[in-house]
Amino acid sequence: MIWQALTLQLGYNATLVAIGATMLGIAAGVTGSFLFLRKRALVSDAVSHATLPGIGLAFIVMVALGGEGRFLPGLMLGAAVSSGLGLLVIGWMIRRTRLTEDAAIGAVLSVFFGAGIVILTVIQSMQAGRQAGLESVLLGSTAGMLRADALVIAAGGALVLLLVMLLRRPMLAVGFDPDFAAVTGTNVARIDLAMMGLVMAVTVLGITTVGLVLIVALLIIPAVTARLWTDNALRMVGLAGLAGGLAAFVGAAVSATAPALPTGPIIVLASFVLFVLSIALAPARGGVALLLRQMRFRRRVHRRQGLLALAAGQPIHEPFTLTLLAREGMARADGVPTEAGRIAAAKALLDEARWAALRGDPAQGLTASRYDGLTPIETVLTPDQIAELDRHLPRPQAVI
């Protein structure tokens, strides 16, 4: 069943829903990475919670006008209006009062959501039965999604992607260094507004699929996941889109196999799985890479200290050092150096002596600061510099 869902064999409607969700996931991942670079990831939490009163009011208005209360574009319009209002309030609070951004976010989030809950209970008492399932905007459900809704979501996601493509350069500039961007003629306030508009669009598109409580995850987690893999901003944006799209597709497909499974949580957990895999496996920042680097560093320290001990004729008590030297053919198991070991030890001692001379010379302060007890001096100085250094060294002495 799950395999069929993942290969789009659950019928036309389920396929359409999966495509819509995937477009949404890509749009969310891409938009979220700009938000993450701007260090305003949690603003999206306020944006998404602030949609609730708008959704409720839009429902009431549409029913009062004699229409279908669950008409998705109408609900989206209401959601956009109230979350836009929430954004304006946050901006006003930060500019006009002494409150900081986190307090403004939390206040708007909780108050708008509380007001939304009040409106939901009003709807429940007013229109018993007809509102059936407006709560699904909280956690998302693709079970009863209409064909037209899926198309709206897919088209909206594509539009968001297009706008992001157009705005990527100024948004990156503002994300990395707002002051520099302002100096070079970018209107920072307007770009921030556009970015928030895109976040709002993603949120509004996501209310039926992921639900407004969890849409923030689809904006944050793929971006953080992508950040682990690369230091190149545009590549990160692309990877975030990939991660978001993949998670949303898996979530929509899995939840299509069982109507009781809410879509939002599955999408969030799928993207978290991608995040955990990345944090383990990513090349530069991942846990495995970190462990390997740590082990390599440890071996280098032990090797160097072991060689210096051999050079000084001191016994080696550390078992790991002994094993390491023995494995490389530098010493016997009892710690007596081999010919290769004596050569390497002499080289290490010479290296130390040259470093000591270098560090004794105040004119070489910057180069000398590279000293960490491990770096061969040849990687820092040119041969003629080393020759110059050697003229100040004491006479060569016999080693062991």
Next chain:
Amino acid sequence: MGAEFVALSLTPLLIGVLAAVTCALPGNFLLLRRQALIGDAISHVVLPGIVVAFLLTGRVAALPMMLGAAGAALVSVVLIEAVRRTARIEAGAAMGVIFTTLFAAGVLLLEQSDTSGVHLDVEHALYGNLESLIWLDATGWASLLDPVALSGLPPELPRMAVALLIVALSIAVMWRPLAIATFDEGFAATLGLPVRAIGLALVMLAALAAVAAFDAVGSIIVIAMFICPPAAARMMTDRLLAQAAWSVGFAILSAVLGYVLAGYGPLWLGFANSVSAAGMIATVSGLILGVTMMIGPCRRRAGGATVH
């Protein structure tokens, strides 16, 4: 306004007030330390903790659920820190990753396990069941002195009172070091204060408040009360003690006004049903914050400077 009020409204009202004050007190420090969103994160992760406790014990009992929720709060704090360090990302994003994931896991567990027989669902988690915490044994004000009737009090009331007592006492005991560490962590460290332990203690107090209040009133009040009353109080004064006092006042006002408006407001307007008390309390606290942001004597930054 006699027997009916005591039986149906007194206990929810009291529980609402206690929950509001319990959250507002640590909220003052969270706000000043720019950790206001920790309350948001904690109140989300409480859900999986409670669900896991329920699945392990098989019943809706207070103690295992409190333990489960506290454990989940602790786990989330550790996870947020771990993600922040290994991935080297800002705290906000790390928080966003962890609390949404834990909340999603909680929702999924809840939907997949058989909780149909007990009162445990996502809506309850979000906006609580304040209205249902009634005192059926009460027959009037005299019941307050009647031990038989008192034993029928909803257990949330004494539990919330104990939580408030613990939170208030801890803050009173830690007041000076907490205040110093809040305003100037570096100075506090040079005085030899254990700043990390103080920070952790504050988060644990917030978690205790969130867990206790969550059980009675749902997470939406918890988040609102952590932030709105202290933020409104900050518009009124520059002194910490005064701010704490104002925040308690605002919290009580929000709870009472919100509960009354939710219960009786619709009736005054001619509707038959009341609306969500939790949602209304949060809304009222926001309105109070709005008013203080307009006219509060200390609403601006010191020196009149505006940022950016």
